[in-house]
Amino acid sequence: MSEHQFLQELEKKLWTSANKLLPSLDAAVYKHVVLGMVFLKYVSDSFETRRQELISAFKDPSHDYFLGEDADEAFVSEQLETRDFYTEKNVFWIPQAARWDYLRSNIRLSLGSPLILGGEFKGAGKLLDDTMELIEKENPKLKRILNKNYATLQIEQSKLADLLDLIATIPFTHNSLKAKDILGHVYEYFLGEFASAEGKKGGQFYTPKSIVNLMVEMIEPYKGRVYDPAMGSGGFFISSEKFIEEHSGAINDLSIYGQESNPTTWRLAAMNMAIRGLDFDFGKEPADTFTNDQHPDLKADFILANPPFNQDEWWDASLEGDARWKYGTPAKGNGNYAWIQHFIHHLAPNGTAGFVLAKGSLTSNTNGEGDIRKALIEANLVDCIVNLPAKLFLNTQIPASIWFVKRNRERSNILFIDARNTGHLISRKTKEFSKEDIEQIASTYHSWKQDKDYEDIKGFCRSVTCKEVAELNYVLTPGRYVGLEDTEDEFDFKERFASLSTTLQEQMAEEQNLNERILANLAKIKVDDE
Secondary structure (H helix, E strand, O other), X not given: OOHHHHHHHHHHHHHHHHHHHOOOOXXXXXXXXXXXXXXXXXXXXXXXXXXHHHHHHHHOOOOOOOOOOOOOHHHHHHXXXXXXXXXXXXXXXXXXXXXXXXXXXXXXXXXXXOEEEOOEEEOHHHHHHHHHHHHHHHOHHHOOOOOOOHHHOOOOHHHHHHHHHHHOOOOOOEOOEOHHHHHHHHHHHHHHHHHHHHHHHHHHOOOOHHHHHHHHHHXXXXXXXXXXXXXXXXXXXXXXXXXXXHOOOOHHHEEEEEOOOOHHHHHHHHHHHHOOOOXXXXXOOOOOOOOOOOXXXXXXXXXXXXXXXXXXXXXXXXXXXXXXOOOOOOOOOOOHHHHHHHHHHOEEEEEEEEEEEEHHHHOOOHHHHHHHHHHHHHOOXXXXXXXXXXXXXXXXXXXXXXXXXXXXXOOOOEEEEEOOOOOEEOOOOOEEOOHHHHHHHHHHHXXXXXXXXXXXXXXXXXXXXXXXXXXXXXXXXXXXXHOOOHHHHOOOHHHHHHHHHHHHHHHHHHHHHHHHHHHHHHHOOOOOOO
């Protein structure tokens, strides 16, 4: 079976079955229930795979771990419980009372009447919570990450056992896919489905994959420190990892820093990193980026972010005179320019930031925002602006754009890209970029940066001097600069009006004909008097 077919069948099976099991549970809660179990299955499978490798090594005379011809089963079993054999391969150590087989064997027994296990009364939820607690305790990297509130969920305990049986069917093996890639795909798929189910709230932890991929392709984070101070579930970091792998780089050359204020989303992001074996620093705790910056001294080489659009409740009195407001104090009722200046404050001397903001940030002149934008342009920080098509986001219909700002720029022009006509519908309400769309936009940016084979394309892209931007009152809307496509310039109003008028008359005549036929048919119906 091909990779695509394998993953598609897996998606359909898991999502359909899981929805049947938990129809009444809110998606915001459901995602932590499911993803926690998926994580548990993966670390258990990884542990068991390593265990089988060790058994073979212990019996292989040519292997360094060969235990000798006379090693009995008891000695082999004892050696299999040596933690270092697992951690040396970046496999999480799973204590016996937290292993998958133990959990599946006992979770059904815990239903109906409580089961005494280890001297305690346990239900299915409590058993799951204790399993997560044990794994966290034995693996410091997972501290405060795993979901441990299964026992308090308003859900039938038997449903948890049913869900565990479903998760048990996930095959983390394929002839051309690594286990962590299968897990990553399942995880990403569930995050997208949960975000869609949650609607507006889902956007707080999930940025659509095609937007993330576009921004990563444009910034090209090969090596250095990458930072997302509004990280949600960590999608930008995952895409950066894939980018490095696809370009034969080394993931260890990238240092990951992030911040998130929502505690459950913070744990989602941490788990998202852990399942891929990525080292990360998300600060000591979930915290507000403006009032409790977890990385105050960080200077990042790359910043990738999708902060809340037009955030109105961000200001705090403690932020008055903050060192980040170098280009002007942001509007207290709109956080757009606070986020922009936070990004710039954390950029390394040659760093680049790419971030998504509401399109209004390109033109707003209220509460000093126009003055801040002018200062940013005159400081030669704005590198590129990309106008995005509608329907890309699950949580908002607000028009959006991507800003790219860069310190120590070698040129003074700004590249404007109007990508409103790119993307394709994947549902009635949602669009995404194709690989070709991403390639077109990213290659345009790279060609322009390298001053190699770049050409302005009417209606799509144009390199503009800061003087011209100043003449248009420092407005950064791409459409103001790239113009209309030639086909649009040649629009013939008289011809189009005549065509539409003819079509309308034909449709009205057809409507009249249909109405007459309906009335005639109604007249033929005889209704007997009672």
